[in-house]
Amino acid sequence: MKDKPKYKQIIEAAVEVIAENGYHASQVSKIAKKAKVADGTIYLYFKNKEDILISVFREKMGTFIDGAKRAIDDEQTANDKLFKLIEMHYSQLSESPYLAIVTQLELRQSKSELRHEINKVLKSYLDVIDSVIEFGLETGEIDKKFNPQLIRQMIFGTLDESVTTWVMKSQRYQLVEQVEEMHTLLTKGFFK
Amino acid sequence: MKDKPKYKQIIEAAVEVIAENGYHASQVSKIAKKAKVADGTIYLYFKNKEDILISVFREKMGTFIDGAKRAIDDEQTANDKLFKLIEMHYSQLSESPYLAIVTQLELRQSKSELRHEINKVLKSYLDVIDSVIEFGLETGEIDKKFNPQLIRQMIFGTLDESVTTWVMKSQRYQLVEQVEEMHTLLTKGFFK
Amino acid sequence: MKDKPKYKQIIEAAVEVIAENGYHASQVSKIAKKAKVADGTIYLYFKNKEDILISVFREKMGTFIDGAKRAIDDEQTANDKLFKLIEMHYSQLSESPYLAIVTQLELRQSKSELRHEINKVLKSYLDVIDSVIEFGLETGEIDKKFNPQLIRQMIFGTLDESVTTWVMKSQRYQLVEQVEEMHTLLTKGFFK
Amino acid sequence: MKDKPKYKQIIEAAVEVIAENGYHASQVSKIAKKAKVADGTIYLYFKNKEDILISVFREKMGTFIDGAKRAIDDEQTANDKLFKLIEMHYSQLSESPYLAIVTQLELRQSKSELRHEINKVLKSYLDVIDSVIEFGLETGEIDKKFNPQLIRQMIFGTLDESVTTWVMKSQRYQLVEQVEEMHTLLTKGFFK
DNA sequence: GATGAATGAGAATTCATTCAT
DNA sequence: TATGAATGAATTCTCATTCAT
Structure with a gap:
C-alpha cells in the first residue's frame, strides 16, 4: 500500500488493456476498471490519456534500457x-508478452504527438546501441570505415523486425534461441 | 474498375492527403475534395475508408515490388x-517522398485490422527477399547453416529501419549513397 | 422548405428548449431533437454550441432592434x-414569451465569451436609445445639462428591470398597459 | 456557526475567487485553497456549493442593506x-470592487435555482426602496397616481444598470460623482 | 473538528457512411 | 454514375461531494 500504489496499478492495467484490446479500443474507462x-x-x-500511454512506455522502457545497460557493462x-x-533485448520482451505486443504493435498506432514522446524514450535505447558500437571502434573490433549510424540501424532494425515477427506469429517460438545466430549474422554477415 | 480514371484519382489523392495531413487527420471528405x-x-x-487505404498500399507496393523483382531478375x-x-528499395522510395512518408510512418498508425491486410501485401515483398536468399543458398554463396527466416528479418529490418530514419530526418540526405555500405554490412557484418 | 429551413428550425428549437429547460439544461441533443x-x-x-446561442440572440435581437428603429422613425x-x-420594447417581448425568458433570464447565465458577443448585439440597441436622446437634445426637448449616458442607463435599466419583473412574475400581467405610466415616469420623474 | 472564523474565511475567499476567476471557473477546491x-x-x-454562494450574497447584501437602511433613517x-x-448604493459598491463584480456580473450567471435564492435576498433591498416610495406617498412628495411598483422598478433598474456599466467599464470613473444627477433624473425626469 | 484522496455522473463534437435526387 | 446533405454512434475529462482516518 505504499509508494503510490494506484500509479503502478494504472500503469499495469493500461499495458494489459492495450495488449488485449488494441490501442484504439483502449478507453480510459476500461483501464480504470x-x-x-x-x-x-x-x-x-x-x-490525460496520452500521459498514461507515455508513462507506460517510459516506465517499461526505462526498466528495459536499464537491464540492457547493466548487462553490457559486465562484458x-x-x-x-x-x-x-x-x-537482453529478446529475453526481456519474452518475459513480458503483453509489453511486447504493446511496444511492437499497438503503441505504433498512436498519433504524432505521442509518437514524438515515444521516440524520445527510444532515443535512449539507440544511445545504448551506439555506445557498444563506439566501444567496438575503440577496441578495433569494428572497422572504422563503417558509418556507425548505419551499423546501429542494422542492429536495431534487425532486432525490432525479429521481435515483431515473433509477436505477429503469436509468440509461438522461443525468441532467445535465436540469440547466437542473430549475433553471428550481424557481426559476420551471411555471405561466405 | 481499376482502370477508371476516378479510381486512380482517388488513390493519388489519398497518398497526398495522408502524407500532408497524417493518418489521423485524413478524412474521407478531404480525400474526396x-x-x-x-x-x-x-x-x-x-x-469503405479502410478499402481506400489498403488499395493505396496494394497499388503502390505492387509497383514497388514489380520494380524490385525486375531488377533482381537481371542479376x-x-x-x-x-x-x-x-x-531499388532505396531509390524507389527516394523518388516518391510522399509514398515513403505514408508507408514508413502514417500507415503504421492504422488499426490492427488494416495492418493485417497491409501485412498480406508486405508478404509478397518478403517473398522477393526470400527468393534472393534461396538463390544464394543454391549457389552456395550463403551458408546453409543459417535460418533463412532470420536472414530475411535482418535484411528487411535493416532496410526498413534505415528508410524510417531517413524519413524522420526529413529526407535530408541521399539514401542511395548508402547502398554499397549497407550491402557490405549485411553480407559481411561489421566485425573484423 | 426554402431558404435554409434547417437553420431556422434549429434557431427556433433552441429558443424553446432554453426557455423550457433553462440555459444549463439545454443540451445540443435536446435542441436537435x-x-x-x-x-x-x-x-x-x-x-459549436455557443454559436447556436449567439445566433439565437443575434437573429432575435436583430428583429427586435429593427422593429424598434422602424417604429421611432415614424415619430x-x-x-x-x-x-x-x-x-415596442414591451409589445415585442410580450408577443414572444419564450424569447423574453431567454433574454431576461437564461442567456445572462452564459459564460464570459458568449456574454461578450451578446453585449455587442446589445450595443446596437443602446445605440438606438442614444439616437433618441440625441434627437431630444437637438430639438431642445431634453436639457443639455444632463449626461446622455446617464439618461440612457435610466431608460434601459428601467425597461430591462420592468421586463425582468414581469417575466419572473410568470408574465401574469399586461406589460403594455404600463407604457404610458413608464413614459411619464421617465420623462417627468415621480416627484411633484 | 456564523461566528466561527473559518466560516468568514470561506466567505471572503469565495468573493475573491469569483471576482478573480469568474463564476464558471470558481471551483470549490479553489475557494478552499x-x-x-x-x-x-x-x-x-x-x-453545498450553492449554499456558499447564497451565503456570500446574503452576508454581503445584509451589510449593504443595513448600511442603506441606516442612512435613509437619518433623513x-x-x-x-x-x-x-x-x-449609499454607489459608495458601498465603489468601496468593494470585488463585491461589485460578483453581484453585478458573476452571480447573475448562476443557474435558476440559485438566482431564485438570490432574488429572495434582493427582495429585502427592494423593500427598502419601497419604504422610501411609501414615505414619499405619505408626505405627498410623490403623486398617488403612480404605481409604486413601477417607481421601484425605475429606481432599482436605473441604479443597477448604472453600476453594471461602471463595472463593465472596469470601474474607471467615479460612480459617486453621478449621485446628484441620477437623483435629479429619477425625481424630475429628463424632459423640460 | 479537519483532512484530502477517491469517486462517478454527465455532454459536446467528429466523421464514416447512406440515399434521395 | 454522381452528388452532398443528413445521419448518429461513441468517448474524454471535470469537479462537487463523500468518508475513512
Whole structure:
C-alpha cells in the first residue's frame, strides 16, 4: 500500500488493456476498471490519456534500457557486449508478452504527438546501441570505415523486425534461441 | 474498375492527403475534395475508408515490388541480386517522398485490422527477399547453416529501419549513397 | 422548405428548449431533437454550441432592434419616439414569451465569451436609445445639462428591470398597459 | 456557526475567487485553497456549493442593506432619503470592487435555482426602496397616481444598470460623482 | 473538528457512411 | 454514375461531494 500504489496499478492495467484490446479500443474507462479505480482517479495521477500511454512506455522502457545497460557493462569486448544486448533485448520482451505486443504493435498506432514522446524514450535505447558500437571502434573490433549510424540501424532494425515477427506469429517460438545466430549474422554477415 | 480514371484519382489523392495531413487527420471528405469528386463517389469505387487505404498500399507496393523483382531478375549472383534489391528499395522510395512518408510512418498508425491486410501485401515483398536468399543458398554463396527466416528479418529490418530514419530526418540526405555500405554490412557484418 | 429551413428550425428549437429547460439544461441533443434533425446536422449550420446561442440572440435581437428603429422613425418628436420605443420594447417581448425568458433570464447565465458577443448585439440597441436622446437634445426637448449616458442607463435599466419583473412574475400581467405610466415616469420623474 | 472564523474565511475567499476567476471557473477546491482549509472542511460549514454562494450574497447584501437602511433613517424627506439611497448604493459598491463584480456580473450567471435564492435576498433591498416610495406617498412628495411598483422598478433598474456599466467599464470613473444627477433624473425626469 | 484522496455522473463534437435526387 | 446533405454512434475529462482516518 505504499509508494503510490494506484500509479503502478494504472500503469499495469493500461499495458494489459492495450495488449488485449488494441490501442484504439483502449478507453480510459476500461483501464480504470481493470485497475479497480474510478475513472476520475486516473486524472489524479495522469494529465490525460496520452500521459498514461507515455508513462507506460517510459516506465517499461526505462526498466528495459536499464537491464540492457547493466548487462553490457559486465562484458569486456564489443563482441560480448553486443551478444548480451541481443540476449537482453529478446529475453526481456519474452518475459513480458503483453509489453511486447504493446511496444511492437499497438503503441505504433498512436498519433504524432505521442509518437514524438515515444521516440524520445527510444532515443535512449539507440544511445545504448551506439555506445557498444563506439566501444567496438575503440577496441578495433569494428572497422572504422563503417558509418556507425548505419551499423546501429542494422542492429536495431534487425532486432525490432525479429521481435515483431515473433509477436505477429503469436509468440509461438522461443525468441532467445535465436540469440547466437542473430549475433553471428550481424557481426559476420551471411555471405561466405 | 481499376482502370477508371476516378479510381486512380482517388488513390493519388489519398497518398497526398495522408502524407500532408497524417493518418489521423485524413478524412474521407478531404480525400474526396483533393480528388475532385463528391464524398459519395468514393463509395462507388471503394467499399469503405479502410478499402481506400489498403488499395493505396496494394497499388503502390505492387509497383514497388514489380520494380524490385525486375531488377533482381537481371542479376546473376545472389550478391548482385541483393545489391540491386537494396538499391531499388532505396531509390524507389527516394523518388516518391510522399509514398515513403505514408508507408514508413502514417500507415503504421492504422488499426490492427488494416495492418493485417497491409501485412498480406508486405508478404509478397518478403517473398522477393526470400527468393534472393534461396538463390544464394543454391549457389552456395550463403551458408546453409543459417535460418533463412532470420536472414530475411535482418535484411528487411535493416532496410526498413534505415528508410524510417531517413524519413524522420526529413529526407535530408541521399539514401542511395548508402547502398554499397549497407550491402557490405549485411553480407559481411561489421566485425573484423 | 426554402431558404435554409434547417437553420431556422434549429434557431427556433433552441429558443424553446432554453426557455423550457433553462440555459444549463439545454443540451445540443435536446435542441436537435426538438428541431427534428440529427445531432450532427447542428454542426453543419453552427460552429459549436455557443454559436447556436449567439445566433439565437443575434437573429432575435436583430428583429427586435429593427422593429424598434422602424417604429421611432415614424415619430416626429423625441417625446413620441421614446413613447414608441417603450411600447415596442414591451409589445415585442410580450408577443414572444419564450424569447423574453431567454433574454431576461437564461442567456445572462452564459459564460464570459458568449456574454461578450451578446453585449455587442446589445450595443446596437443602446445605440438606438442614444439616437433618441440625441434627437431630444437637438430639438431642445431634453436639457443639455444632463449626461446622455446617464439618461440612457435610466431608460434601459428601467425597461430591462420592468421586463425582468414581469417575466419572473410568470408574465401574469399586461406589460403594455404600463407604457404610458413608464413614459411619464421617465420623462417627468415621480416627484411633484 | 456564523461566528466561527473559518466560516468568514470561506466567505471572503469565495468573493475573491469569483471576482478573480469568474463564476464558471470558481471551483470549490479553489475557494478552499484561498481560504486555507481543506476541501472537506467547506462542507462542515456549508451544505453545498450553492449554499456558499447564497451565503456570500446574503452576508454581503445584509451589510449593504443595513448600511442603506441606516442612512435613509437619518433623513426627513423622501427626497433626501432617495438621495441617500443612491449615494449609499454607489459608495458601498465603489468601496468593494470585488463585491461589485460578483453581484453585478458573476452571480447573475448562476443557474435558476440559485438566482431564485438570490432574488429572495434582493427582495429585502427592494423593500427598502419601497419604504422610501411609501414615505414619499405619505408626505405627498410623490403623486398617488403612480404605481409604486413601477417607481421601484425605475429606481432599482436605473441604479443597477448604472453600476453594471461602471463595472463593465472596469470601474474607471467615479460612480459617486453621478449621485446628484441620477437623483435629479429619477425625481424630475429628463424632459423640460 | 479537519483532512484530502477517491469517486462517478454527465455532454459536446467528429466523421464514416447512406440515399434521395 | 454522381452528388452532398443528413445521419448518429461513441468517448474524454471535470469537479462537487463523500468518508475513512
